[in-house]
Every structure is written in C-alpha cells, then in structure tokens.
Amino acid sequence: MPAMSATPALPEPGPAAFRLALTREVTCIRSLAWRTDLPVAIERSETGGGDPDGSAGGAGGRGPPPLRGIDWPRLGAALEAAGLVRRPPVGAMQRFATARGDELSLIPTTGRVQLRVHYTVPEHERRFAAERLFQLLFHALRRP
Amino acid sequence: MAIEDLRELLAEQSLTFLAGIPYVYHCHHYNLFHDQTIDDALGEAEGARVRTTAAHTAFRELLGAVFAATGATTPAERISLATEVFAWMGQGRISLDVSSAGGRARSPSLHYGFAWREKYGARVKRDEPTDAVAAGFAAATCELAFDLAADAITATETRCLATLDPECEFALTTGKGHLSRPPVDEATVRRYVIPPIRGLDEDRVAAIASGLLEFMRAVQGDERGLVAAFNVFVTAHLPGYYNETVYEAVHHIERTAPAGVAAAEALMREAGQVCVFNTFGNVLLSPEWEGLVGPVSGVPTDMMSFCTAIARGLGFGHWLVHEYEPRKRLVIQAASNYEVPFYRTRYGVAKKPRSYFVQGAALAMMLLCETVKWTERPQLTNAYYIDLFRGKPRYRVEQTRCVMRGDNLSEYVVDAL
Numbered sequence: 001m002p003a004m005s006a007t008p009a010l011p012e013p014g015p016a017a018f019r020l021a022l023t024r025e026v027t028c029i030r031s032l033a034w035r036t037d038l039p040v041a042i043e044r045s046e047t048g049g050g051d052p053d054g055s056a057g058g059a060g061g062r063g064p065p066p067l068r069g070i071d072w073p074r075l076g077a078a079l080e081a082a083g084l085v086r087r088p089p090v091g092a093m094q095r096f097a098t099a100r101g102d103e104l105s106l107i108p109t110t111g112r113v114q115l116r117v118h119y120t121v122p123e124h125e126r127r128f129a130a131e132r133l134f135q136l137l138f139h140a141l142r143r144p
Numbered sequence: 145m146a147i148e149d150l151r152e153l154l155a156e157q158s159l160t161f162l163a164g165i166p167y168v169y170h171c172h173h174y175n176l177f178h179d180q181t182i183d184d185a186l187g188e189a190e191g192a193r194v195r196t197t198a199a200h201t202a203f204r205e206l207l208g209a210v211f212a213a214t215g216a217t218t219p220a221e222r223i224s225l226a227t228e229v230f231a232w233m234g235q236g237r238i239s240l241d242v243s244s245a246g247g248r249a250r251s252p253s254l255h256y257g258f259a260w261r262e263k264y265g266a267r268v269k270r271d272e273p274t275d276a277v278a279a280g281f282a283a284a285t286c287e288l289a290f291d292l293a294a295d296a297i298t299a300t301e302t303r304c305l306a307t308l309d310p311e312c313e314f315a316l317t318t319g320k321g322h323l324s325r326p327p328v329d330e331a332t333v334r335r336y337v338i339p340p341i342r343g344l345d346e347d348r349v350a351a352i353a354s355g356l357l358e359f360m361r362a363v364q365g366d367e368r369g370l371v372a373a374f375n376v377f378v379t380a381h382l383p384g385y386y387n388e389t390v391y392e393a394v395h396h397i398e399r400t401a402p403a404g405v406a407a408a409e410a411l412m413r414e415a416g417q418v419c420v421f422n423t424f425g426n427v428l429l430s431p432e433w434e435g436l437v438g439p440v441s442g443v444p445t446d447m448m449s450f451c452t453a454i455a456r457g458l459g460f461g462h463w464l465v466h467e468y469e470p471r472k473r474l475v476i477q478a479a480s481n482y483e484v485p486f487y488r489t490r491y492g493v494a495k496k497p498r499s500y501f502v503q504g505a506a507l508a509m510m511l512l513c514e515t516v517k518w519t520e521r522p523q524l525t526n527a528y529y530i531d532l533f534r535g536k537p538r539y540r541v542e543q544t545r546c547v548m549r550g551d552n553l554s555e556y557v558v559d560a561l
Contacts (some may be wrong), residue, residue: 091432092436
C-alpha cells in the first residue's frame with residue numbers, strides 16, 4: 001500500500017538522513033492502526049553531517065562511518081515529555097498513550113512503530129488522528 | 145476479591161478457568177461469524193433464540209460460580225459484580241435496572257453490536273439486533289441476583305448499535321422456567337483430558353504459548369468494557385456458549401433435515417477457519433507478537449509452530465503438531481480442547497467425530513502456513529479470505545480420532561488433494 005504521507009528526511013542536527021512514511025497497518029478494523037518504520041541502525045553520511053556533536057567521527061576519508069541507531073531511551077523520554085504516558089511493555093514492545101487512549105507502540109529490535117487510534121474516534125477522523133500521532137513522533141525524534 | 149484472582153490455569157493443558165468455569169479468547173471476527181453461522185443454519189429467529197438460550201445458560205453457570213467464590217449475596221452486590229465480570233471479559237459495559245420481575249438493561253458499548261457496526265456498518269444494513277450474548281447475560285444476572293430459578297427471566301434486545309440505534313437496550317420479563325443443565329466446570333473438564341503429549345518443536349511452542357498465556361492474563365476490558373488488542377477486538381468468552389449453539393444447531397438439522405447435515409457441519413468447520421485466518425493471522429502480524437516473539441519468518445514449519453502456540457495461548461487446549469510435511473500432510477493432535485467436555489457432558493458419547501472447530505482450524509493452519517506471504521505484510525481482508533478458502537480446494541481435513549466418540553485422543557489429518 002502506498003505511503004499516505006511522507007516526511008522529509010530529518011534535518012541536522014539529529015540522526016543521519018532517513019525518511020518516515022505513514023502507512024495503514026495490517027488490520028481489518030477500518031483505519032484504526034497505522035505504521036511507520038524507524039531504522040534500527042543508520043549509516044551516517046560520509047560528511048559526518050548526521051553526528052549531532054561531532055564526537056562520533058565519521059568525516060569523509062577516514063574509513064567507513066560508524067553505525068548509529070535511534071536512541072530509543074531518549075525517544076521514550078521525549079514522548080513522555082510531550083505528554084504521553086508510558087504503559088507497561090509487552091516483551092520488547094514499548095507503549096505510550098495519549099490522554100484519549102491513542103497509542104504509540106515502539107519495537108526497538110525491529111524499528112516498527114504502530115500508531116493506534118482509539119476506537120471511539122469516528123472513522124472519518126482516524127486518519128487525522130493518526131497524522132497527529134505521527135507528527136508527535138516526528139517531533140520527539142527531532143528533540144535534542 | 146478481584147476478578148483476576150478468580151482465574152486459574154491448568155498449565156499443562158493450556159486451559160483457563162474463571163471461578164472454575166472454562167473460558168477462552170476469541171476475536172470479533174470469529175464471534176460475529178460464529179453467530180452468523182448459527183443463524184444461517186437455523187434461520188434468524190430460531191438462531192437468535194438458540195444463541196440467547198446458550199448465553200443464558202453459560203452465564204448462569206459462570207456467575208453462579210463467581211458469586212459462590214466471592215460470597216456475593218445481596219442483589220446489589222451480585223448485579224454490580226456481574227457487570228464488572230462482563231466488562232472484564234471484554235463483552236462491554238452494561239447497566240441493569242431490574243427487580244425479581246425483570247426490568248431493563250442498556251449499554252452504549254457491547255462487543256457484538258459495536259464490533260458489528262465497526263466491521264460491517266458502512267456497507268450492510270441490519271434489521272436484527274446482534275447481542276444475544278448480552279441478552280443471555282442480563283437474564284442470568286437478574287435470576288441469580290434475586291435467587292430465581294433457571295429461565296425465570298427472559299431478555300430481549302429491543303434496540304441495538306448494529307441497527308444504528310445510539311445504544312443497545314433490553315427488556316427483561318418473566319419466563320417459563322426450565323430444567324437446569326449439568327455444569328461444565330474444571331472438574332468436568334479434567335475428566336476429558338489426557339496426559340499432555342510432546343509435539344514437533346515442542347520446547348519452542350511451549351515457551352511461546354506460556355508467554356502468550358501470561359500476556360493474556362493482563363488483558364481486560366477498558367472503561368467501556370471492550371478490549372482492543374492484536375489489531376482486533378478480543379473477548380474472554382465461554383466455551384459453553386459456542387458449544388451449545390453449534391451442537392444444538394447441528395442436532396436440530398440432524399432431526400429435521402438430515403440431507404442438510406453435511407452443509408451444516410461444513411459451516412461449523414468454516415468458523416474454525418475464520419478464527420485461524422483472522423485471530424491467528426492478526427496475532428501473528430501484530431506488534432504485540434513482534435514484541436513478544438519477534439517478526440514472523442514466513443517459514444512454514446515456523447508458522448505451524450506459531451499457530452499451535454497461539455491456540456494454546458488463547459486457552460484452546462493442548463494442541464500439538466504430530467506430523468508435518470509442507471504442502472503434503474499435517475497431523476494435529478489434541479490432548480484437550482474446549483469442545484469435548486461440553487459434548488460428553490451434555491450429550492454423551494458421539495457416534496462420529498464432531499470437533500468441528502478444530503477440524504476447520506487445522507485446515508486453515510495448513511493453508512495459512514503454506515500460502516500466505518507473511519513477510520510481505522499481507523492484508524487479511526475478506527477478499528483475501530475468499531481467495532484462500534473458497535477457490536479450488538487444495539487440502540481436505542478428516543478427523544480420524546475423537547475423544548467425543550470415545551477415542552483416546554483427538555486427531556485431525558490434513559492432506560493435499
């Protein structure tokens with residue numbers, strides 16, 4: 001299924017460039033569950049532009065750049081700072097919920113993120129609710 | 145006493161009990177299809193009657209055990225506890241305004257009505273209410289709250305979310321009373337299980353099943369009494385409901401229209417297929433599964449182990465893979481399942497294998513493990529279901545042994561055609 005919307009690559013400073021796309025999740029309940037995938041490990045650009053503080057090296061011409069993944073603990077903290085409430089994990093899956101009951105589920109081992117709109121949201125509003133969650137995730141990722 | 149504290153697990157058989165009464169987990173796809181199957185077999189009016197009666201009997205059994213275990217004695221205590229149990233099960237939150245002569249019940253969020261509207265509401269117009277389970281629950285609650293005889297109260301759904309009413313409503317009136325049924329409790333179930341057997345890939349299956357059972361222990365209804373998990377709406381449900389509706393329907397057809405028995409049995413088998421396709425499929429593709437087990441590999445032998453583990457994790461009993469040759473043959477055995485104890489208790493020894501649910505499930509497991517491209521994120525839509533199951537048949541299933549018939553084991557053989 002084609003991406004519903006795509007966000008440009010995250011600008012510097014922050015992790016190396018990657019794109020986030022919001023797609024409908026595998027589900028038979030209409031428009032309730034959405035998905036995006038974060039890179040488990042990101043190869044930084046040859047110029048080292050993805051390194052927020054320069055400490056990780058990676059300038060061009062000094063060997064292969066190191067791999068850098070999402071800082072999941074920091075992402076979790078950023079989501080909490082944005083007002084989401086951390087819920088008990090399910091195995092490797094970390095869960096965060098809004099006051100209305102919308103949920104973000106993160107699986108660091110695979111990079112999968114599910115955005116689950118609460119079932120009380122009318123169907124015609126679910127896409128927009130998912131986009132709001134998506135934006136929230138995007139801003140949490142950009143948080144220094 | 146908290147409702148969670150009433151749960152028991154017969155771990156070696158993957159069977160779960162609430163106050164000593166068996167319960168299992170099924171999703172809204174299966175629940176809606178099951179009810180439709182009963183109506184297709186019996187007609188809408190008789191189907192609704194059989195479904196309501198079955199729910200009434202099943203919830204009388206459960207609530208009677210819950211009240212005994214918790215020491216709830218007053219009508220107010222019992223009604224409050226009953227509605228909490230119903231919500232905990234993911235069946236919805238319902239309020240009752242009743243006396244010993246009946247009364248009314250209402251709910252804005254019942255599992256069946258809400259899920260039906262969610263799944264079909266935009267495409268299908270429905271005239272008949274969906275919530276026979278809640279009707280049976282309401283009648284049983286009213287009877288037990290006021291220490292009335294079985295079937296002293298009859299409940300009828302008068303408004304329903306599925307027929308586009310703003311909420312569901314029920315009228316409770318005095319009934320005629322009938323003889324109570326023998327209970328199917330944990331002691332009964334234990335009489336019809338055999339010692340667990342190790343199947344293929346047993347250690348992995350057992351470990352995953354154990355993790356799922358643990359996960360399911362934390363699952364309970366939210367403030368609306370609904371459970372959204374695994375991309376579906378989930379219920380803790382009573383096997384007594386499923387079994388009574390299935391076997392009463394099949395027996396009715398055997399008595400009145402023997403030529404239609406094969407078709408009716410095929411319908412009941414299909415409910416098992418629908419469960420595996422929707423429930424097992426959505427579990428496998430869910431983030432919860434990915435968090436607990438990891439992403440699915442799509443390798444048929446892995447997927448078969450996963451399906452077997454899911455069956456155990458949902459409390460369906462000790463299923464095991466006895467033999468599996470991809471694209472050729474699958475032999476599932478069950479040391480226990482939720483159909484056997486009910487049938488033997490209610491009807492005695494069967495003349496033929498009658499474990500329709502597992503028959504259909506075994507066939508569907510073969511098809512899903514062989515055919516679905518799991519790593520390509522398939523959409524488990526109705527169109528895909530039809531493509532998989534209603535095209536040219538690729539496999540056939542035969543139940544070769546059945547504890548209902550007096551065999552020492554239940555066995556289901558799927559062969560390529």
